[in-house]
Amino acid sequence: MEKQKKYCIGCGILLQDENMMQEGYTTSIENDICSRCFRMRNxxxxxxxxxxxxxxIDILKSVNKTNDLVLYIIDLLNVDKDLTFFRKYIxxxxxxxxxxxxxxPKSVKDEKIIEYFKNANLNFQDVIVVSPKKNYNIDDLxxxxxxxxxxxxxxxxxxxxVGKSTLINTLMKNYSDNDCFLTISPLPSTTLNKISIKLSDDLTLIDTPGLVDRGNIVNYVEPTLLKKINPKKEIKPKTYQLKKGQCLIIGNLVRIDYVAGNKNSFTVFMSNDLKVERFNLNNVLKLKDLNPHEMDVLFHEDIVISGLGFIKVVEEAKVVVYVDKNVDIYTRRSLI
Ligand SMILES: Nc1nc2c(ncn2[C@@H]2O[C@H](COP(=O)(O)OP(=O)(O)OP(=O)(O)O)[C@@H](O)[C@H]2O)c(=O)[nH]1
Ligand SMILES: [Mg+2]
Known part of the structure; x- marks a missing residue:
């Protein structure tokens, strides 16, 4: 008789008890979760x-074949570089x-953030700001x-x-008696398959694996450093008045040389655990061996370092950013 298929309730992978080296391994098929989820949780x-x-992309295409509502989740500290990507498929x-x-920061108004995305004309029914971790706006959602x-x-x-599984866990905790044990983690690709979670008789939430951004710094740092990079608390923005010829070094990961422009204001929106230092750029060689990236920043733009956060620059500036060569950096209209 063929074995019945059983999937991990944490990440959605097909469970198997035959090969320890392969995905979905569990010590006994009686278990509900795979060994990888077990180790992450415990x-x-x-x-x-x-x-x-x-x-x-196959998952997006399969969702597109349905007529169902989609929640498209964005991490406010790591807004997608290309916001139109989702609409190519869905x-x-x-x-x-x-x-x-x-x-x-609390001082930033939700309305202002919402306005930014509404202006991007992305064809959403509605836009909402939430935090499942703080149970913020979950009722409205x-x-x-x-x-x-x-x-x-x-x-x-x-x-x-971006927090898809965390959001579903919170919705379930708040509004359902059914158990929900989706695995969450600070690493990429935690959820591996679609997972249906029944919130009530007329609402089933379907978790999905997320797109991996190869340019995100989380792919290139030690797992121990991830804790430092992922802010746990409200970010206290750090503002520096810079003159041409000065530089900022952030958490020993990024160096920004201000090479041309007038006196300018740079505000760093990144985890409070990352130390920011200002130097005269000729005095220090630190991080100069990383890949240099010359950028022209326009009036009221952010420099985004994928996975770390962003730096709001007020005036026009020419900068050279040094960071791991795989990490995506770009400018965008100021978010806040
Ligand atoms: N500060 C903060 N962190 C959050 C919030 N929601 C989720 N996180 C964190 O974001 C990280 C990723 O959360 P997950 O729920 O695993 O994200 P996901 O979108 O399901 O990720 P994949 O399954 O890999 O696609 C974890 O470290 C969470 O603790 C939130 O509201 N605030
Ligand atoms: Mg997930």
């Missing part, structure tokens, strides 16, 4: 699995959920879901690490 031991982004009705509100859903099923999609 010991904080993380094991990176590299998922191909074709799988992610025509469904969708709500834009701006997640991890708690890490941006559920209200929106009920208002716009087209069937029982609601898909939760977005890049890896």
């Amino acid at each position: 010991y904080g031991e993380y094991q990176i699995i590299t998922k191909s982004n074709e799988d992610y 025509n469904n009705k969708a709500i834009l959920v701006l997640n991890k509100r708690d890490v941006l 559920l209200f929106m879901i009920k208002k716009y859903k087209t069937s029982k099923n609601v898909y939760v999609v977005g890049h890896t690490n």
Whole structure:
């Protein structure tokens, strides 16, 4: 008789008890979770699995074939470089959920953040700012879901690490008696498959694996450093008045040389645990062996260092940014 297929309730992988070296291994098929999820939850031991982004695109295509509502999740500290990417694949009705509100300063108004995304004309039914970690705006989100859903099923999609599984766990904790044990972690590719979670008789949330951003710094730092990079608390922005010829060094990971422009203001929005230092650029050689990237920053733009956060620059500036060669850096209109 053929064995019945069973999937991990933490990450969605097909469970198997035959090969320890392969995905989905569990000591006994009686278990509900795989060994990888078990170790992440109980010991904080993380094991990176590299998922191909074709799988992610296949998932988007399969969601597109349904008529179901989609929650598109964005991490406010790591806003996608290309916001239109999602719409290349998904025509469904969708709500834009701006997640991890708690890490941006309280002084920034939600309306201002929402306005930024509404101006991008991305064709969402609605836009909402939330923080599942702080249980912020989750009631309003559920209200929106009920208002716009087209069937029982609601898909939760977005890049890896934006907090999709955390959001579903929080919705379930708040509004359902059913158990929900989605595994969450600070590493990319935690969720490996679609997972349906029944919140009530007329609402099922479907978690999905996220798109891995190869340019995100989390792929290139030691797991121990991840804790420092991922802000746990509200970011206290650090402002520096810089003159041409000065530089900022951030957490021994990034160096920004200000090479041309008038007296200028640089505000760093990154984890409080990352030390920021200012030097005269001729006096220090630190991090100069990293890949240099010359950039022209326009009036009121941010310099984004993928996975770390951003630096708001007020006036026009020419800068040289030194960072690991794989990490994506770019400018965008100031978020806040
Ligand atoms: N500060 C903050 N961190 C959050 C919040 N929600 C999730 N996180 C953190 O973000 C990281 C990723 O969370 P996950 O829920 O695993 O993200 P995901 O989108 O499911 O990731 P994949 O399964 O890899 O696609 C974890 O370290 C979470 O603790 C939030 O509201 N605020
Ligand atoms: Mg997940």
